[in-house]
Amino acid sequence: MNQTNPSTHVAASEKPRTGGEALVAALADHGVEQIFGIPGTHNLAVYAHLSSYGIKHFSPRHEQGAGYAADGYARHSGRVGVCLTTSGPAILNAAAAAAQAYSDSVPVLFISPGLPLQHPGRGNGYLHEIKDQSRAMDSVVAYSHRVTSVEEIPLAVAQAFGAMTNGRPRPVHLEIPLDLLDVEAVAPAVAPVPLQPAAPAQRLVQDAARLLAEATKPGIVVGGGARHAVQELTRLADVLGAPVITTANGKGVLPAGHPLSLGAGVHHPAAADFAAGCDVLLAVGTELAPSDFWIGPLKAHGQLVRIDVDPQQIITNALPDVALVCDAAVGLKELSEAVSGANDTAAADGHQRAATWRERVQEDARNEGRRYLDIVEGMAAALGENGVVSADSAMACYYGALSNLPGHRPGSFLYPTGVGTLGYGLPAAIGAKLAAPDRPVMAMHGDGGLMFSVAELAGAAEAGLSLPVLVVDNGGYGEIRDEQVARGDRPLGVDLGRPDFVGLARSLGCYGLEVPPDGNLADGLAQAITDAFTVDRPTLILVREPQAEGENE
Structure with missing residues (x-):
């Protein structure tokens, strides 16, 4: 950055x-x-x-x-x-x-x-x-x-x-x-340190380029460390015909509409199968961390090339066959130049491979987030390609929006991946909105996480921010409730009741409304979010998630 x-x-x-x-x-x-x-x-x-x-x-x-x-x-x-x-x-x-x-x-x-x-x-x-x-x-x-x-x-x-x-x-x-x-x-001023993007060793660039040029089934995994390297990544993916899947923080580095994009969410079984099926996998700006993969470490049965600016991280979680310690944009640019036109067959086959894997990844995403698909559809319609979502560590966010909401550009899906704190979504959305006041920005929360930072509605109202705050209410800490049940335990400390979030928002100087889950939820939510982008203060938009059989009210 x-x-x-x-x-x-x-x-x-x-x-x-x-x-x-x-x-x-x-x-x-x-x-x-x-x-x-x-x-x-x-x-x-x-x-x-x-x-x-x-x-x-x-x-x-x-x-x-x-x-x-x-x-x-x-x-x-x-x-x-x-x-x-x-x-x-x-x-x-x-x-x-x-x-x-x-x-x-x-x-x-x-x-x-x-x-x-x-x-x-x-x-x-x-x-x-x-x-x-x-x-x-x-x-x-x-x-x-x-x-x-x-x-x-x-x-x-x-x-x-x-x-x-x-x-x-x-x-x-x-x-x-x-x-x-x-x-x-007297405190003499000190000029800013000049930016010095790290360049890779040329011998290693040639080694990596040779592997990629000879690959018949190349693939790319992209993390947040490549957010500033959109053009360089796109060019290399096009040259190689390499399908690209991203982590949560890499979402949007390759736009969702690109024919080589598999979307975001490396935790899906299909994503693991894709990585395992690549004869050469390039990992760019990603820790390859357990908090990204969920279901275990990266399954790279072929050869692995990593680009990372951190020399310690580049050998953590997966040992690469070739390690390029450098700035992501610099490394990708040099690789593109080194492999340009080297493997026309792989490039020609890439779009078909991507289409096949994209459907498998999207099927996993839809199955995982099926109860949130109408919500995500409404969000996508309101946000368009210019919108920004600041998501909390909530089921509706990581099961619903992470993989099912299209990512069109980097920095448009803000999500607390590693530490996974609750309460992040609303205040981070305030920061994003102040950074880009002309872009549509919204926050997405569960009801439990919102209570960690709900007071920030007052500051956003005082600042006159047009900020939709979507709250998907499942009556408590739904993820932890499910884990307790899976262990055979009786749920304890996870059922929080259902406060009057709409009334609370209004008491803090915001607008508030509830969109019923019945009827056409996607259209109703899209309209509510669209309207919230035009007013002079935040709007809390409540959607009550229907509870599964056996859950407490």
């Missing part, structure tokens, strides 16, 4: 600035235009300067929501998201969002004040005192860094952006001792 519009050179300033202003100036120098956070006693010296540097602020109702919103902003825009909290419990509230961003390789900068420089090491009961919040955050992000002077702040920001925008993007936490925020000092 690249941070857009940074200064190419930032002149050093000799004017003394407070630590709070030095931080904000450094963020502005790195192209930051939007921050998500909640002001508190210890970060007011930062808030005092946001407006004068042209940085917009969104106030969520919980710091976890701020982290998810920054994540959604980053996933959709390709820019670094920024979450600003106060010290102690506030930054810990955001820790789950930081863990999710780390798991899914999303560049989010988490910033918080810390205890004063001379604070007693064993503590003394200071307000918001945490034993070691930097170490706590360091356990869930790429790294956490505590600065020790005002002069260091611009350097620390530049280092964080350099880490997040070069190589594998992962979140960083920056802690600034609160007593530095009001201290004045």
